[in-house]
Each structure stands twice: as C-alpha cells, then as structure tokens.
Amino acid sequence: MGITKSDKFTPEQNRLATIAKVLGHPARVAILQHLFKIESCICGDLVDEIGLAQPTISQHIKELKNLGIIKGNITGTSICYCINQEEWLSISETLSQFLSQKSNPAKECC
Amino acid sequence: MGITKSDKFTPEQNRLATIAKVLGHPARVAILQHLFKIESCICGDLVDEIGLAQPTISQHIKELKNLGIIKGNITGTSICYCINQEEWLSISETLSQFLSQKSNPAKECC
C-alpha cells in the first residue's frame, strides 16, 4: 500500500530506517558530500553543482533539514547551508553502531 | 516523477544511496537484526517475528538478497537465511566511511 507499518517495529528500528531512508537518494548524498567538501558553507550553488531543478534541490534540502542533519542561515538574499555537526555525529554514531554488528560464522547455515 | 536521475550522480553517490535505501525500511532493519541475534540462521520465523504477511516479508528478503547482504539455503521445505558476511563487511565499510566524514567547524556559516 506504500504505507510503512511503523507500529510493528521498535523505535530503534524505525529510527535506523528513517535515517537510512534520508540517505537513500543520490542527490542528498551529493548535497552532503558537497557541504563536507566546500569548507565554507554553500548556498544555492548546490543547484548548479547537482544538475537538478531548484525546487527539487529545495525539496531534498528540506528532508535533510527535517532529519536535522544540515542547517541553514540567511545571508542576504541567499541561504547558507552547512552540516549540523552534533546531529551528524549522533546520526553517524547510530548507524555505525548498527553497521558494526557481526555474525557468528560458526553458526551459519549457508 | 518518482524516478531518480541516477545519471546525474557519481557511481559512489549512487552506490551509497542504493545501500542506504535498502536499509531504509524498518522491516528490513528488523530482519537483519534478527539474523544477527539468532546465532543459528533463521528461516520463515521472520514472518512470525515481524508482524507482516508472508509475501511482504518475502519481498523484503528479496531486496536484501539483491543487495547481496543476506543469502539463503534450502533445508527441506524451508529456507534458511543468514547474513552474507563478506558483503555485509563491504557494505558496512562503504557506509561507515561516508559517515566518518567530518566538517570544519571553524568555517561554518550557521
């Protein structure tokens, strides 16, 4: 039905999935990479950098902002975005912990 | 349009997004967690464990298999799934590397 039954899962599972979902689009990955690369923060050059229309970029930015992973600051007519370090660290920690899980090869079936 | 313009992005960006996308559903997170937790591999108990219908679980399993993150083995009438360690390590590495990026706080704008 296109609707995710979040109530069937633990808060941790939902949290992990929410984070991963936001990272699950190349445009958003590209935006984050660009913000990391350009030491000084960047504004709407993201539209030029990535080849998508301005409203599309704006929409992706919104999702990253919703997750708290980036933040913006108005400077004149443009807006300067950058990584929200605290949130990035927290999110990175959460996902990395999940990724660092290891299985027991001795008990494998396949 | 619901269609992602993959050609606008680097292979790395697309790869990261693809991995994250697969992890971007709580049912798939739950499946992975269960496979890690149950030391011996588990079969269709996943359907009981997670409260979704059998075809739905089967579909999620398929996506995890497509990514290569899990593998299955037929034992009688049931199928035993487990983490594909090599792939998990590789994927984990790829994502972790992305997550370990740090921004320069001195050059922040916001």
Place this chain on the structure above:
DNA sequence: TGTATTAATCGTAATATTGCAATATATTAA
C-alpha cells in the same frame, strides 16, 4: 517605491514502494 535575486512552496504528473490475497512452486512425508 520598483526591480532583481534567491529560495521556498504549491500543484501536478510520472513512477516507486508497500502490503496483501490469491496463486504457483518446491519439497517432504504418508
């Protein structure tokens, strides 16, 4: 004030995802 610039929002079309009932397939056991 008016105009230019930048970015957000709205509306909408195209496509993707999620979930499940029904069905198909495959294996085991009788």
Place this chain on the structure above:
DNA sequence: TTAATATATTGCAATATTACGATTAATACA
C-alpha cells in the same frame, strides 16, 4: 501419487517519492 508445508511470484490497491513549472515570499539594491 496425494496431502501438507514453506516460500516465491503475481496482480492489484493505496500511498509515497521524485521532479519540475509556476508562483510566492523575502531580501537587496537602485
């Protein structure tokens, strides 16, 4: 062979996502 069991596949409905043109809102500058 037939029945039972376990899983995959198909088909479909509901919802979500992606993308963009048009518009709006906000600021800067003349």
